[in-house]
Amino acid sequence: MKRVAGSVAAGLLAVGVLAGCGSHTDAASKPTASTPAQLGGTGQIGSLTISAAYVPEPASPDIAAAYVTVHNAGKVADTLLRASTPVGTSMSLHRDVASGGTEGMVPLRSIPIPPGRTVTMKPGGMHLMIEHPKPGLKRGGQLDLTLVFARAGRLTMQVPITSPAGLMGQMPGMDMNH
Numbered sequence: 001m002k003r004v005a006g007s008v009a010a011g012l013l014a015v016g017v018l019a020g021c022g023s024h025t026d027a028a029s030k031p032t033a034s035t036p037a038q039l040g041g042t043g044q045i046g047s048l049t050i051s052a053a054y055v056p057e058p059a060s061p062d063i064a065a066a067y068v069t070v071h072n073a074g075k076v077a078d079t080l081l082r083a084s085t086p087v088g089t090s091m092s093l094h095r096d097v098a099s100g101g102t103e104g105m106v107p108l109r110s111i112p113i114p115p116g117r118t119v120t121m122k123p124g125g126m127h128l129m130i131e132h133p134k135p136g137l138k139r140g141g142q143l144d145l146t147l148v149f150a151r152a153g154r155l156t157m158q159v160p161i162t163s164p165a166g167l168m169g170q171m172p173g174m175d176m177n178h
Contacts, residue, residue, distance in 0.1 A: 047074025
């Protein structure tokens with residue numbers, strides 16, 4: 001009798017564990033469909049919070065840009081050293097510049113993230129350039145973006161591909177033509 005009771009208890013325990021694993025995995029792994037397009041990709045590593053990450057649908061087959069906002073809640077500076085994505089041959093840090101009536105880009109070796117400050121990459125400023133992106137980067141899709149920081153380490157996150165207007169063009173009720 002003890003042997004049967006032990007087997008029943010073990011079986012119930014196994015069913016409970018499997019049921020719990022299934023429901024936890026389903027609930028935790030399904031993001032809300034509208035969240036990424038409206039808010040951009042987000043992530044957290046150490047004292048750094050990454051938000052509003054997005055890639056506008058590329059207008060050129062040769063390059064695309066990624067934009068992120070990084071907030072350093074810590075007391076020590078950090079530095080974005082590099083970024084990568086599997087959808088391009090390479091990725092580099094850049095800043096748009098205007099001088100003497102001409103516009104261009106300059107590569108950056110790194111991007112400092114001061115303590116207690118927020119660094120925002122945006123069109124016309126700092127950005128992450130994806131060289132030779134794979135075909136098929138279309139609005140509504142996502143890509144993996146890896147950011148490497150000197151202190152916090154490596155963070156890989158999913159980033160939405162938005163309209164060419166960026167996140168504002170994705171939000172319901174926003175008209176970018178006015």
